Amino acid sequence: MKKGQTSKRGGIQDILFPMEYMNITQGNNGQYSHQGANALDLAGKDTGRDLFYAPFDVRCVATGDRNTEGNAAFWQSVNQVRFADGTVDYATIMVLHDNSLNGIYPGATYKQGAQIGQEGTAGNATGNHNHFEIAKGKFTHKYDLNKFGIYHLPRSISADQACFVDGTTILNANGMKWKKLADVQVGGASNGTVLNEIPSDFIKESATFYCNVDKINIRLAPSLKGQLTGDWYENGMSVKYDGYVKREGYVWISWISSKTKRRHWMAVGELNKNGYNTKPYGTFK
Numbered sequence: 290m291k292k293g294q295t296s297k298r299g300g301i302q303d304i305l306f307p308m309e310y311m312n313i314t315q316g317n318n319g320q321y322s323h324q325g326a327n328a329l330d331l332a333g334k335d336t337g338r339d340l341f342y343a344p345f346d347v348r349c350v351a352t353g354d355r356n357t358e359g360n361a362a363f364w365q366s367v368n369q370v371r372f373a374d375g376t377v378d379y380a381t382i383m384v385l386h387d388n389s390l391n392g393i394y395p396g397a398t399y400k401q402g403a404q405i406g407q408e409g410t411a412g413n414a415t416g417n418h419n420h421f422e423i424a425k426g427k428f429t430h431k432y433d434l435n436k437f438g439i440y441h442l443p444r445s446i447s448a449d450q451a452c453f454v455d456g457t458t459i460l461n462a463n464g465m466k467w468k469k470l471a472d473v474q475v476g477g478a479s480n481g482t483v484l485n486e487i488p489s490d491f492i493k494e495s496a497t498f499y500c501n502v503d504k505i506n507i508r509l510a511p512s513l514k515g516q517l518t519g520d521w522y523e524n525g526m527s528v529k530y531d532g533y534v535k536r537e538g539y540v541w542i543s544w545i546s547s548k549t550k551r552r553h554w555m556a557v558g559e560l561n562k563n564g565y566n567t568k569p570y571g572t573f574k
């Protein structure tokens with residue numbers, strides 16, 4: 290995920306991979322310090338101290354000391370969230386090695402996409418990275434000890450069963466099988482969340498939209514229930530489109546994505562009672 294990225298489908302937040310660059314320097318059951326544990330060491334671009342973002346709306350439930358616990362931060366989801374294996378439950382994560390726990394204390398809450406950490410070297414760490422574990426269910430206690438003598442987050446699962454990687458650039462996936470949002474349908478594909486063809490109410494118009502609002506999500510159908518692509522347009526960006534529809538009180542422009550070759554949709558203004566776009570989210574030329 291990128292900073293500020295969010296994803297919610299059917300009222301449930303999707304768990305997003307918590308860094309912009311995936312570079313797994315030690316994976317599950319790693320022989321350096323992860324024996325028998327579902328745990329990842331994440332080194333980002335490896336050119337500095339990459340940021341760590343909230344994979345969903347989080348509340349801090351515990352922290353650990355610097356030397357023996359590597360400034361451990363434990364976060365639980367505020368609500369139930371969707372895992373990449375399609376299940377919905379509470380989620381708990383553990384993040385180690387941030388050099389500072391500023392703003393990280395039991396009770397602190399942050400929204401999905403907000404920074405909640407940064408790579409560091411606190412505790413038993415060689416080189417800047419974050420150690421990351423994720424478990425299904427609410428937080429119960431900080432650690433279990435396995436037969437290899439490794440302390441780990443209770444009930445932790447393999448992170449590729451939890452996190453969607455939309456918005457993340459994968460440098461080193463460590464052989465893991467990561468999913469994107471489009472891989473896990475919500476409520477089935479027939480409910481209008483994906484619309485790849487041109488619908489009957491489509492009005493052809495070749496023009497360019499120049500966004501002047503903070504952020505507009507790109508979807509696979511012209512509906513607030515339309516599946517999110519994980520990408521968006523923000524202030525200063527523009528897109529060439531080939532037509533639009535008016536639905537659900539919005540104008541939705543559409544184009545074929547050069548990246549995915551799929552038809553994409555985006556709300557670009559709000560309609561008044563007479564069906565006119567009286568609150569545009571940018572300009573059209």
Ligand SMILES: [Zn+2]
Nearest residue numbers: 328329330420
């Ligand atoms: Zn580790």
